[in-house]
Amino acid sequence: MKLAHAPMTQLAWVVEDIEMAEKELATGLAGVRWTRLESVHFGPEGSTYRGAPADFVAHISLGYVGELQLELIQPVRGESIYSEFLFEHGPGLHHACWEVDDIATALGDLTPVQAGSMAGGDLEFAYVDLGLPGIPLAEFVRVGPGMRAFFNSLKETS
Numbered sequence: 001m002k003l004a005h006a007p008m009t010q011l012a013w014v015v016e017d018i019e020m021a022e023k024e025l026a027t028g029l030a031g032v033r034w035t036r037l038e039s040v041h042f043g044p045e046g047s048t049y050r051g052a053p054a055d056f057v058a059h060i061s062l063g064y065v066g067e068l069q070l071e072l073i074q075p076v077r078g079e080s081i082y083s084e085f086l087f088e089h090g091p092g093l094h095h096a097c098w099e100v101d102d103i104a105t106a107l108g109d110l111t112p113v114q115a116g117s118m119a120g121g122d123l124e125f126a127y128v129d130l131g132l133p134g135i136p137l138a139e140f141v142r143v144g145p146g147m148r149a150f151f152n153s154l155k156e157t158s
Helices: 018-028 081-089 103-109 143-155
Strands: 008-014 035-042 047-049 056-065 068-077 092-101 116-118 123-128 137-143
Touching: 008 081, 008 137, 018 056, 018 068, 035 068, 035 116, 035 143, 056 081, 056 143, 068 081, 068 092, 068 143, 103 123, 103 137
Parallel strands: 008 068, 092 137
Antiparallel strands: 008 092, 035 056, 047 116, 056 068, 116 123, 123 137
């Protein structure tokens, strides 16, 4: 996968306190407005973590600066790349996200650290370590029409 040919659509941070992070980033980014999704469950039927079925919960906040989506993730329960990152590094930039047409094609022979789907398969994702300086992980995401409409509605209110 040549990332130069796929649009980077998101930067994401893992945080300990999502409310505090929303306020801090809103101040630093000229008042970005956040939409918080409380207690989002990623279950074993749709997610994997290090090759095994995943079962975790996270609070997620989404906002926009222009076309760039910003994401804040606070691990709540269970093991995930988010709780692992917070334990090993503390809060900080976790990943950059590139939108792709097909996850399997984007991955090629790479093994995802975490992968899954949500919204009935309307959004698929996979995280990989590409060894990019300053960006711990890369996320590939395929966005279906329902999630695209949801993201567009958030963008309009941000």
